[in-house]
Amino acid sequence: MLNVGIIGLGGIARSHCEAIATLDDVRVLAVADLLEEPRQRYMRQYDIPRGYASHTELLQDDDVDAVAVVLGHQLHHRLTIDSLNAGKHVLVEKPMALSLEHCDAMIAAADANNRKLMVGLTQHFYPTSITAKSILDSGELGPVITAVCYMSKNWNHADRRPQYRSRFHGGGMLLANGVHVVDRLTWLMGSQAVSVSAAIGTHAHYQASDDSDVIFVRYKNGRAGVAVAVGFADGASDYSGQVICANGTLKFSHHYEEYVRVGKGDVWEDVPFTRPPAEFTDEWRAFAESIARDIEPPTHGPYARHIMEILFAAEQSAITGREVLLEGGTEWTHQTSGTPIHPDHGWV
Ligand SMILES: NC(=O)c1ccc[n+]([C@@H]2O[C@H](COP(=O)([O-])OP(=O)(O)OC[C@H]3O[C@@H](n4cnc5c(N)ncnc54)[C@H](O)[C@@H]3O)[C@@H](O)[C@H]2O)c1
Numbered sequence: 001m002l003n004v005g006i007i008g009l010g011g012i013a014r015s016h017c018e019a020i021a022t023l024d025d026v027r028v029l030a031v032a033d034l035l036e037e038p039r040q041r042y043m044r045q046y047d048i049p050r051g052y053a054s055h056t057e058l059l060q061d062d063d064v065d066a067v068a069v070v071l072g073h074q075l076h077h078r079l080t081i082d083s084l085n086a087g088k089h090v091l092v093e094k095p096m097a098l099s100l101e102h103c104d105a106m107i108a109a110a111d112a113n114n115r116k117l118m119v120g121l122t123q124h125f126y127p128t129s130i131t132a133k134s135i136l137d138s139g140e141l142g143p144v145i146t147a148v149c150y151m152s153k154n155w156n157h158a159d160r161r162p163q164y165r166s167r168f169h170g171g172g173m174l175l176a177n178g179v180h181v182v183d184r185l186t187w188l189m190g191s192q193a194v195s196v197s198a199a200i201g202t203h204a205h206y207q208a209s210d211d212s213d214v215i216f217v218r219y220k221n222g223r224a225g226v227a228v229a230v231g232f233a234d235g236a237s238d239y240s241g242q243v244i245c246a247n248g249t250l251k252f253s254h255h256y257e258e259y260v261r262v263g264k265g266d267v268w269e270d271v272p273f274t275r276p277p278a279e280f281t282d283e284w285r286a287f288a289e290s291i292a293r294d295i296e297p298p299t300h301g302p303y304a305r306h307i308m309e310i311l312f313a314a315e316q317s318a319i320t321g322r323e324v325l326l327e328g329g330t331e332w333t334h335q336t337s338g339t340p341i342h343p344d345h346g347w348v
Pocket of ligand 1: 007008009010011012013032033034035038053054055070071072073075093094095120121122161176
């Protein structure tokens with residue numbers, strides 16, 4: 001049994017608790033939040049035996065094997081390192097951290113303590129995206145030429161906590177949601193990014209962070225793709241992705257509209273995929289599996305760092321108006337997890 005502690009009981013902690021409740025070999029043993037009300041509510045609602053008023057207290061609980069860091073972006077770095085140093089495996093929510101130096105320190109802490117570090121890049125766990133990715137990996141559509149991925153949705157400005165509307169605190173569309181789109185694009189392209197150019201702005205709201213991002217990414221395999229992330233004031237959401245391969249086309253969406261379609265002979269055909277969506281369950285299954293089998297988690301630290309490298313380069317490009325070359329990143333190895341990233345799908 002993997003005993004989990006959840007740190008931060010805001011909105012999305014609910015999805016983590018509900019997902020874990022469906023798994024036989026994982027349970028939430030403890031929660032921590034500075035606020036009494038959510039702590040009591042979560043303990044009552046999900047039958048969680050232990051509640052702590054701070055993450056430091058939770059980390060002293062020797063029965064907790066792994067923690068989920070589920071709070072504001074500016075806290076991901078410090079709390080992940082404290083948790084790893086306390087001997088816990090960590091699943092930290094996206095975005096990984098607010099600088100590459102912080103990402104590096106988190107990866108180093110995982111290595112030094114011999115603990116697993118996974119980042120909650122949920123795009124890898126939607127049934128539609130898993131189906132789309134396995135079609136691409138099967139080779140039936142030929143090599144990927146380009147992909148365009150969207151996440152356009154209502155920014156919900158009035159209900160959004162102030163920290164998520166301030167870039168200084170790690171907020172804005174790019175870090176909150178653009179991270180998902182760039183991750184999805186990079187995963188589909190199956191290659192390491194080498195350069196980025198972007199237009200990033202605040203066009204629909206009065207706030208101290210962006211709400212609109214258009215990002216062009218070149219990959220090591222010589223191909224390129226586009227990520228569009230816009231938090232509008234009114235409209236209809238689009239979470240779709242479209243991939244053009246040499247011998248076929250593919251489009252899919254996992255929110256609001258759910259579909260996977262393959263195009264051949266000028267006809268789009270629906271492809272079946274598993275329902276209901278269980279992205280948080282599959283994320284926890286993959287994390288637990290990586291601990292039990294001592295294998296690399298699918299959305300591991302170096303991969304998530306690379307996604308942050310693309311996002312920070314996009315910000316730099318938007319300021320300078322120039323294409324920004326990336327540093328080259330880690331020497332990627334083939335994935336070995338047996339989870340949704342295809343085991344044979346290494347970085348080209
Ligand atoms: N993967 C996804 O699809 C997805 C979706 C939504 C949110 N998220 C991410 O989840 C994270 C949390 O988002 P949210 O909206 O649920 O958070 P939130 O800001 O609503 O809540 C954070 C909670 O943490 C508590 N807290 C703050 N500091 C603490 C500390 N030191 N110790 C214990 N508790 C502390 C606060 O009291 C609050 O209850 C963010 O990184 C966000 O980007 C991911």
